[in-house]
Amino acid sequence: MQWLVEKAKNGEPTLQLNGVFIYSKYRPKEDAFRWLNAEINSEAKSYVLIGLGLGYHLNALVSQCKNKTVTVYYFDKHEYELFLAHNTDHWWNQGNVHIVHDLNQTELQDNVQILLPNAWIKGIGQRHPLFSILETIKINQLSLKRDSSKMEENFTCNMNLDDEIIQVKKQRSIGCLVAAGPSLNDTIHWLKKYQYQVDIFVVGAVLKKMLGNGITPKAAVLSDANDETIPQFQDSNFEGELYYLCTANSKTVAQHGSKRYILFQQGYQLAEEEAKKRNIPLIETGGSVGTTAFSLLEYLGYETIVLFGQDLGFAGNQTHAVDSTSGRDASNDIFLRNIEANDGSTIHTTSMFQVFWYWYNQKMDKTKVNVFNTAIKGAKIKNVPLINEEEFVQLIAKNQ
Known part of the structure; x- marks a missing residue:
């Protein structure tokens, strides 16, 4: 130095x-x-x-x-x-x-x-051993500072809904966590073929893409406090379950007419106080809806989780799957970093994606869940093997 x-x-x-x-x-x-x-x-x-x-x-x-x-x-x-x-x-x-x-x-x-x-x-x-940790802290601080008033407003509105809390039980099915990474374009047909043999949980950004491809998710997960999530659910006619953080956008939550479950997250004082009153565990968020969804599936008792579209990186210029309600063209982004992909190649990632990748690596050191990844060009996560469609089918057969 x-x-x-x-x-x-x-x-x-x-x-x-x-x-x-x-x-x-x-x-x-x-x-x-x-x-x-x-x-x-x-x-x-x-x-x-x-x-x-x-x-x-x-x-x-x-x-x-x-x-x-x-x-x-x-x-x-x-x-x-x-x-x-x-x-x-x-x-x-x-x-x-x-x-x-x-x-x-x-x-x-x-x-x-x-x-x-x-x-x-x-x-x-970036080469300093504390860089990832400090960057994670800073990004989370900036996010909380930016959204603090909106989060408190959402908390008040969501608490008035008096929705149910989740119950922990051992799940027999495989839990599939579907995010909006580019690899979903290549693997979405797996989910269409085998949707009745697995439990599919999606982030809001891919809900309409899934429904448009004839796939009915078991549940959607919502964590973002801001109004950008409203179009993800609006006019979707989605009748599955909704799991949402207590600080998630209250307008988006309120428009969902089917079963809803409220979640209370670590690190947010009002949520921690409420969870203590109700004597229920807190959910780790990891900073994104995808990482929140993983914590949820783990909490619900799934012993096997398969990641779809949780790329945390991208080989070309597109950061998300086609037709998702997130993403951008990163061809002019001068702040991209390089990271190893599941196939051994080098792909791009962003500072935010790297924070989520770091969270997963830390999480894999302590989780008892068997986790698999379907993103060939996604970021390589420690202790999470890549599987192809044939191996996915074998995993389903073995589980049954």
Whole structure:
């Protein structure tokens, strides 16, 4: 890691990491204080700050946190030495401030806020071992911040519906999770042929595509808070079950006239409080409707799950299946990354898809479910073998 201290326009020291400015080139300390004041949650019990640098963010945090526990993580020895060299008065030497290089040894209280300036993610680069973790945290934070008011509005409306909660039981059928990845164009005919021998759960983006191909899913899953999901269900005449997060778009939920089940997710305070009242488990979301659907199938008791269209990447330029209600042309996207596909080739992925891919890899380390993938050109997920149509049929026969 290459560190460079320079002089900002106002004369204060500023910092570069691998050519990326961690602070402003003009007013580094003032801008760090402004960022901190905009981000800090005064109701948090403790704080974890990622990135020590020259101490500007930490200084701002200490001045705001009112003696609450503050843990700040530094990336390497040189960074820590730069901090000490530019803070000789030891203003940070307080009992509630802990400067660490190993987050695994950090004892986190409930209601901790993680403070992560985006510049650190850009600065450490994709090859750093913490990159995927920090990027996941940041994307989830930005999503929650963007949708927080809409989520709370949805929660209130959805709770008034008084829908049922799900019951856990062992499932005899194979659960098929159908997302909108490009590979669905090649495998959708499997589902049409064998739809009465498996349980099909779909994300909203492919519901109309499935119905248009003569496939009737057992259920659809809804997680997004925003109105973009309304056309996915509108005029679909779908009569299957709907499983939805308590913060999912309330207009979309309300227009579904058949059986509905409400889900409560980890990481959202109102959901966690309600689940505690009802004495029911929480659902992991993983950040997408596809990962939420996987957690749901696992929770429902399916011992075998087959992924359709959960590509998390793409070989050409199209990010989603034809006729799905999601997707875009990525031919001009300069921020694409490369990832290994199930057939050993290299495909493209996006930062968001990579977050979901990382979630799956973590999930596969602890799940007891047998998981299979049908996407030849989809991202390779750890411990999830690729199967062809013949193997899919054999899997059905074996299960029966």
